[in-house]
Amino acid sequence: MRSLPPFDALVAFDTALRHRSMTRAAAELGMTQSAVSHRLRRLEAYVGAPLFNRSSTGLSATPAGTALATGLADLLDGLSDLRARCRAVAMPSGLRVGVGAALADYWLVRRLPAFAAANAGLEVELTIVESEAELRAPDIDVHILWQPTATARSSSTQRLLFQEQVFPVCVPGLLPGGRTLRDPRALATLPLLHKGTPGRGQGAEWSWPVWFERLGIAGKPPTAALRFANIHTAISAALQGAGVVMARSLLVHDALKDGRLVRVLPSSWDMPSSKAHVVRWPAALTGDERVRKFVKWAVAEAEKTTGRRVAQPSPKVRL
Secondary structure, three states, X not given: OOOOOOHHHHXXXXXXXXXXXXXXXXXXXXXXXXXXXXXXXXXXXXXXXXXXXXXXXXXXXXXXXXXXXXXXXXXXXXXXXHHHHHHHHHOOOEEEEEEOHHHHHHHHHHHHHHHHHHOOOOEEEEEEOOOHHHHOOXXXXXXXXXXXXXXXXXXXXXXXXXXXXXXXXXXXXXXXXXXXXXXXXXXXXXXXXXXXXXXXXXXXXXXXXXXXXXXXXXXXXXXXOEEEOXXXXXXXXXXXXXXXXXXXHHHHHHHHXXXXXXXXXXXXXXXXEEEEEEEEOOHHHOOOHHXXXXXXXXXXXXXHHHOOOOXXXXXXXXX
């Protein structure tokens, strides 16, 4: 008989290792910190060795923990693929797509009816994915993710969609004549909207001080009067006339085209985003007709939106 580890403890271990914190692991799993610790103790008893080092900087894996993590990643990926394979057989006419709220509201939802009309009989369920736990949900067939550019390459299980530019936008009423500023330094006179916590997980392209330095504006940007946790809410505030927001080209493409937003600066000042969008699917669904249709359509829509051809995968890569 096989001696199997407690599966719930493996999940707790994986979550705690990703977050380097018992507290954040407990929050993601929806349980108490004590319950997470209990599961980890059971797993350590099964392995017969400590799995974590604990310090003031957080959790880190012991040699035994590192060995377990290496094998566990393959195991969880395999289980996810198994779930996807079973779901593809049980629900051949449905496709569940996970996507961030900003991309869904500002780009995808407007285009999905055309996909539905061209693919009668293929039911698409759109679900919002924001947290790490939601990202790992096993019942999502296709994800559209925002990833660091270094990992956003086409492969056997993902395709590159967008490599965006970042630039400031606002409603026309905030600019003289409703047009792009002739003197970029005039940006300093406009109300600025801020996204996220300064310096925490954000590239230089999102920093107002970096932009002020590039534009040759003396002094620091004004202290944030309005700050938003995410780009979705920040753009919503800009659409209501609250101020100038730093935005990604894809998310404001339609609003710029419709005239609801305008560029504050000429496009020559744009900065490339340090992240890019990819569409990704489980390895078990490679070759699945539902996935093939959606990915082909999403790539085509990306090319239409940006006016640029998306890099093609190697001929050896099969979708």
